[in-house]
Amino acid sequence: MLDYAMLKIIWWVLVGVLLIGFAIMDGHDMGVGALLPFVGRSDLERRVVINTVGPHWDGNQVWFITGGGALFAAWPVVYATAFSGFYWAMMLVLWALFFRPVGFDYRSKIQHAGWRSTWDWGLFVGGAVPPLVFGIAFGNLLLGVPFQFDAYLVSSYSGSFWQLLRPFALLCGVVGSAMLTLQGGAYLAHRTEGVLQQRAIRGAVGAAVVMVLGFVAAGVWLQWIDGYRITSVVDGAALPDVLGKSVVREAGAWMANYGRQPALWLLPATGLGGAALAALLLLRRRTLAAFVASSLGVAGVIGTAGASMFPFVMPSSSMPNASLTVWDSVSSQLSLAIMFWAALLFMPLIILYTGWAYRVMRGKVTAAQIEANQHSAY
Structure with missing residues (x-):
């Protein structure tokens, strides 16, 4: 059996990998949704945009579900504390995500301009709100979250939804939103042509500029944050004890x-370089390479947040000693070991079938294809 301390580190890495996978795969779906009302100027153009991600968006949800499941199973105390403290923020994400399945499946079923426009903006909300909220959540983790434990290790949260909207957290939200908009714009530019591709490139390049400036500003600001x-x-091999440490x-x-x-x-160099390189490649119409560069930028930004906080996972501003870390907020050694071997088996399968699906449905989505498949296309 793997050493307990090593398993704790492994699952810190694996949770990070799942977050990065979610941001890259589900993130480009959300980025396309955020750009939808602005890139598509007519109903036909918007159907082209939707069909670039229509065959894949629900499959990519596996990263979101797996990430949540891994957080619950590997870091149960973090899961319980975060979902109670960030309850209304999480509900906002879920309410926004409700627009996606209905919008994708029913948007084009009725030929009515008002109906379709409503669902276009619904898909925009479903694509724009979650990255913003997730970025704000990460910003609050860096600032510290007001929670504490009593003698029975029951957590209580003393903040409110509006207290999450602190200036630094909002800046992190802007970075998260711009990051996934760039991801979606790069993917959209790769799957479209003509005027749609030009608009996608403009949107993605603009997002890259905002992401780089915001990321640099957040990095400078972070040096002055406690x-x-x-x-x-x-003792990495010790049994978890969330109150058994001293924190300043x-x-x-x-x-x-x-x-x-x-x-x-x-x-951070990968985060900045990936975004800047993606913008440059998009301007040169190297769309696939731009998507890869954007994905590296996503990995760099999320990796920067994780590396900065390590070993902390969810710091407490009201009771620092109760801060949750890699060492004391995890499941048992047996649970982590079983999950590790399951992840080692199933994650390559997920990557393989995802790659196969994208290869089968590769190529440009054109207006002619949508017109020829009016009743089967999204």
């Missing part, structure tokens, strides 16, 4: 890992 540091001895808050603590491991600077 981070968290464990001052007691950490101090300015610049979120940058400490980069001082100890300079190689970590490759993560």
Whole structure:
């Protein structure tokens, strides 16, 4: 059986991989939805846009579901605390996501301009709101979340929904929104041609500029935010005890890992470089390479957030010693081991069938195809 401390690190990495997979795969679907009302100027153009992601969007939801399931099974205390503290934010995400299946499946069933326009904006909400909320959530994690535990390890949250909307968190929300808009724009540019491709490129390049500027601003701002540091001895192989450590808050603590491991600077460099390279490649009509570069940018940004916070997962601003970390918020060694072997088996299968599906349905989506398949196309 794998060592308990090693399993804790492995699952920190795997949860990060699932978040990155979600942001890349489901993220480009959401990015296309966010661009839909602006790239498509007519009903036919919007149907072309929708059909670039229509065959895949529900399959990509597996990353969202798997990520939530892994969070529940690997970090149950984090899952319980986050979903109670961020309850209304999570509900907002779910309500926005409700527009997606109905919009994709029923939008083109009725030939009525008002009906179709309503669902176009519904798909926009379903694509634009979740990245914004997820970015705000990450911003709040870096700022610290007001929760605490009592003697029975029952958590209580002392904040409110409106307290989540702090300036730094909103900036992180802008970065998250721009990041997935770039991802969607790059994919849309690869699957379309002509004027639709030109509009997608303009939207993606604009998103790349916002993402780079926002990411740099957030990085500079983060140096002045009080981070968290464990001052007691950490035993990675010990049984979880969320209150069995000492934690202090101090300015610049979120940058400490980069001082100890300079190689970590490759993560923010990848985030910035990926977005900038994607914009440059899009301007040169290298759309597939641009999508790969954008995906690397996504991985760099999410990896930067994880590396900055490590070993913290959900810091507490009201009771720092109750902050949840990689070491003390996990499941048992047996649970992590079983899940590890399951992930080792099923994640390659997910990647293989996803790659096969995209290969089968590759190529440009054109207005002629939609007109020739009025009743079967989305």
